Amino acid sequence: MSGTDARTVAYVATTQYPEQPAPPSTTGVLGWLRENLFSSVTNAILTLLSIAFLVFLLPGFFEWAVFQSVWNASSLTECRQIIQVAHGEGADGACWAVINERFNQLMYGFYPIDKYWRPNVALIILIAAMIPVLFRSMRPLAYAMGVILAGKALFAVYAVATGAPIAIFSSPTTYVAAALLVAALVVGGPARKNRWLILTFTYPFIAYFLLWGGIFLDSVPSTQFGGFLLTMVIGVTGISFSLPIGILLALGRQSKLPVLQIMCVTFIEFIRGVPLITLLFVASVLLNYLLPPGTEFDLILRVLIMVTLFASAYMAEVIRGGLAALPKGQYEAADTLGLTYWQGMRLIVLPQALKISIPGIVNTFIGLFKDTTLVAIIALFDPVGLFNPIRADSDWNGIIWELYGFVALVFFICCWGMSQYSQFLERRLRASDRR
């Protein structure tokens, strides 16, 4: 029986129907709106509430922060006067003039003004020292230096136009940036990338020499360090030393030697069990007791040690997670190949374990960078420590949002940048997994 002919089946299509476009309510802007904003009654209510919230908040915010803000004034009272004159009685606007006036203090603390080029150069060399670690080629260095030089050139043009001296362009910063730009273009090929690591490893000495001075440069006592300079000094030191120490602690915790293991576990659990602030108290009042009588020991150096130890313990736990996630076969394979313990760790285990723990490592870095603000509590003048002196100044008495907001924004950009880089790195390493 042939079955499916016209007499036994009620309806048979004899022609191919042309493809129909999707209903307009599911495509385009309308479809997107339906899908993402109004998919149900609850969602529609939530959407409307959110929009109401934004409408309530955003126009006022922009009016305050942008349209009615003041950039040049010498005190909060003057700011308010300018706003009242320009926008009428009762108008409210941001007084960014406080950032304008205190910018140098927020950046460099009490570092001597004629020596600002030294932290600047240190920062530029820091970029050059970081790029061989962070990227595959030196090209980002060329971009970064290009941006810096272009910015300086713009300022110089502005200075010429307004008749001011163009000293800003002929500073050591410019020369170093230009030299690094040339170096990145000439010897920045992938083949030579590893040589740049020499710069990375010598960077601590370069930075110490530039910031503290000594042989050729006038020495600057660290009591004059402050602002974001101090944040960077503590953050960069902590980040660069906590990773190797953390790796050693993690390996020690996994070690088969009981004494080493117990030592590492005790250290890690102790550090992780107490707040950073108590360790900073140790640095500020207790460390003097524990050193030989008469030792004069720089407070910032003491803080650096404590912050590094603190971050190392957290780092060790993150890396231990990575080591534990690695299949046992990898360890056994390293042994089978006849590699020594350190060879096996360096060539087989750690590259994989560190790759697994990248998100955790970067989170620890971010946490450390944020925790540098705690030094304000032991009376160091990092940006947070500068809040009170600035607000105690009669000119700026009563300023809150502008000052706190600016410092918070700088921290946000740094930390958010770090987390974006970690996501970029994860994607890159995942791509190399696929092959």
Added chain:
Amino acid sequence: MSVAAGQQEPSFRIDMLWTDERYRSLFIQVIAMMAIMLGFAWLVNNAIQNLSDLGKDFDFGFLWQPANYDINQRLIEYTSRDTNARAAVVGILNTLLIAAMGCIAATLLGVIAGVLRLSKNWIVAQLMRVYVEGFRNVPLLIWILLIMAVVNESLPSPRAFRGEDGIEAGAIVLTNRGFYVPAPILDNFGAYIVLVVAALSLIGVFLLRRWSTAYQAKTGELLPPMSNTATIGVASLAGAAGGFILGLLLFGLIATQFSISAPAIFWPAMLASALMGVLVARWAATSLLSGLMIIILVVPTVLVFVVLGSPISLEYPELRGFNFRGGVWMRDSLIALWIALSLYTGAFIAEIVRAGILSVSHGQTEASFALGLRPNRTMNLVILPQALRVIVPPLISQYLNLTKNSSLAIAVGYMDATGTLGGITLNQTGREMECILLLMAFYLTVSLTISSVMNYYNTRVKLVER
């Protein structure tokens, strides 16, 4: 037999200590041990030397001497004539108070934000993303100081509530010196009876849930949906009453927040509370279990409360002179610390919750739908139990972080353990070493206790692998 005895036993050479597997590990450990012990001995020796040079000793006797300073925020009786030890206990209790308050608020915020970040609603998800990224990437200390400054400088001072044209003070008063909330008066016997009944009801609900789970496990049957009209009625009434009271509390708070006078807020608040009552009543009427739970929770307590002639009354804050008296005064420092810690930790918890929910594969949801479970049962029975396994350990470590971060209280003058023991006591007695050691011991105890609880939980919920 003495056959070539010299060849059998290779002579021990000194370099075998680090080349021979047999001796190396022992050798390394002995060296490490010696280095550590020498290091410790050196530190202790330095400390003894330094202390004796300064004419100090290592003695905890100062703990039993009068503290000679006041603590404004305290949970137990304390005067400046009490001992340093008691001051430290006041501080420790304050730490535990802020930690408990912070953990509860942060969990609520975090769970809501985490779930909403996964919402299909684009704008809500983006708003939550802004919240999470904003708080995670800015130091906590800045948030604490900012909120403290905002409370101090933008809220009205108690003086602004004075006189005819002053702001009308509601039941909850927000001033730049802190928040004043009504305090329950528990000075009679009836009040305790009500509290005991309420506690028993809570235990009853807990037992009921356990019993119904066991019943379902044994017979494979859920408690039937409600059929009896009378039960539905009582459950709905109880639900409506409970929801109404909850709504009044909630919207009363919102009303006072904006300093709206009582008549203006009365009807909207009533309406909102009634709506809340209806919602709870609807939920209570869905099944026997939820109905019973609401009945047990609400009915006995309300009955006892009414029968005993409302033994619990509220003491409202009242303006006397330049300040408010009565009620509970939550100081500005406590408020700033609480809000900042909750918002900051809430952002981290939101990410944990999100990761936990995402960790349950979509196949689980689909399988559950295929079995015919409705969305909320899918959430409760399939997704949450699996997600919790991922969520709880990092959640508890966030609680631990919050507790440790509460030591930042010292920046706004909230007298927690760091502020008393590590702050004023340390500065007044000059006993740096003793104070900091005690402080570390306290935080270590808390941390180790919480992590042992976490380890216990981890071993309990660990997947049993075959």
